[in-house]
Amino acid sequence: MNDTIFGKNSVLEALETNDRNINKVIISNNIHTDGKISKIKELCQKQGIVFQFLPKENFTQYSQYNHQGVIAHISPIKYLDLEEFLSKEHNNSSVVMLDGVEDAHNLGAIIRTCVCAGVEAVIIPSRRNIQVNSTVEKTSAGAINHIQIIKVNSPISALQQMQKNNWWVIAAEANAKDNYYDINYTDMNYVLVMGAEHAGVSQSIIKLSDFQVKIPMMNNFNSLNVSNALSAIIFESVRQKNIKKDK
């Protein structure tokens, strides 16, 4: 239970230290809303942390802990703010954003691939996407300590903000016209958005994106694991950058 903080006081204390490492706060919807609960809600809103009111059935797995109907899921790492990331200088940099990736092992493998390929940061949405937990930390094989993880509440706003800062948005999309190797990655800062394996990248993100790229499928069988799809695309950008450098 390294990933979990139980009880009003402990959760409140974690929020007050504002260590940017809380994934989510869940509150039982049959507990009395007192001053501490109000304060917890207030701090969550202020810090952009997801909080949910859930039926008490969701707390039965924690019955051996004195949780008082309040639980915080925490991350083994600190998340970085997008603003802070964008305020630094970036030169021909790459970032990966995930959109609806729910498997912890996939996130671990993605983080390893990103570190090996020199990606500067991974952006994860605070909703409908796996957060960094101890399984992700373990499956990343130490890579999590070599990269910045940015958590955002609205992927759309985050991408728009990046576009304003001269970042280009590339969406991986099975029906795209361009293959992933048709794009020139060597002369821009870009954020590559990878979607869930079945749903793909959300339509709203595809609309906003500057490029859409597909991986050509050789067998009429389109079921590449998201970390493997990412690997093909991101190492193509490494290839292009290295070849340019060697010239």
Place this chain on the structure above:
Amino acid sequence: MNDTIFGKNSVLEALETNDRNINKVIISNNIHTDGKISKIKELCQKQGIVFQFLPKENFTQYSQYNHQGVIAHISPIKYLDLEEFLSKEHNNSSVVMLDGVEDAHNLGAIIRTCVCAGVEAVIIPSRRNIQVNSTVEKTSAGAINHIQIIKVNSPISALQQMQKNNWWVIAAEANAKDNYYDINYTDMNYVLVMGAEHAGVSQSIIKLSDFQVKIPMMNNFNSLNVSNALSAIIFESVRQKNIKKDK
């Protein structure tokens, strides 16, 4: 327990039908060697199936089954013989051989990647490598039915036999001089050998290989998951072939 056959008669029957779907036979080393046991050993040797004598402690997890000290681990698919595969015509084909990959999820992801990239077959050694089981089948997301899986007892002999048949052997090797994108994949049949994540490809295979290729690491952090490493290399060959075709 879909993956397991229990008892002398059932195992013998499975061997006699010779369906090429047995991963391994294990025999308790404290049972009496009777005619059936001798026949089981004989058929295993004839069909190149690994059999092991193990202490009875290895059978306690199966105590609810009437195993009589004899168990066969079976595969949900039939393996193909290398001879049969090589006897067919191949033109600019690719095959992936694994060397010491032990994780079932990795094998599932590798099979998916191979199918998407048009790889014709995956070769797995019968020892010190995960075999196809129900976990592999499940994590392959159906891909296992779209590709041939070849099992070999000696990876070295298999590669030599392929070389005699005009296949080129490419070993993925972290210390290689060439990057994976320095090789021209468009004009040969090749078998790409991927090693275990920590040990890499065996020295004896590297010695025999025609090319060694590395994936350049951008962060002095060399810990790419084997399926992600494969994805980067194999889709580079897809890129090269598609570009050549389009010219």
